[in-house]
Amino acid sequence: MHRAAHAPPVGDSMNPFRSVAKARAARRRHEQLMAAAGRLISRKITSGFRTPQYEATTADLIALAFGRHQLTIDETEADRYIAAARAEKGVTR
Template sequence: MLNKSKARRTENRRHRALMSVADHVVSRHVIAGDSEQATTGEIIALAFGRHQLRITHAEALDFLNAQLAARSLPLRGRVADTVSPEDDQ
């Protein structure tokens, strides 16, 4: 029982951290007036830099879409739409 509670708290902390990262990325692009330029690569880099979390492009896309939806902005469809060719190397 105690392990489940600890795991849930850890997962909730991770989720909040990644939502914060996605919020920062999207907010910065909204202020600049180019929300379409927010990428999963930025979220991945900032998540690692701030929180030492390694995430996939698919997971970063989920968090990016969550923040875009919160602002009623168009969502991204596929990871390929937000990944530049350099990211795949």
């Protein structure tokens, strides 16, 4: 009993693998969202529609991210990923 009372607390700060796993999960999430936004932008470009009603929207990315990767994102985050994908592909509004 005395040993357990003196054992160091176990938590995220004591587990170096936890921070590595979190970083890996964050990187994977970012890659998945960038891929989804990139696919969305590419589809909009290759479909030949350049009119405003066919622009990639945050709602499109929110649905695609959930449908393909089971990721839930908000409109602000979706807007950032769409902007990043546009910049990556050299597409302006």
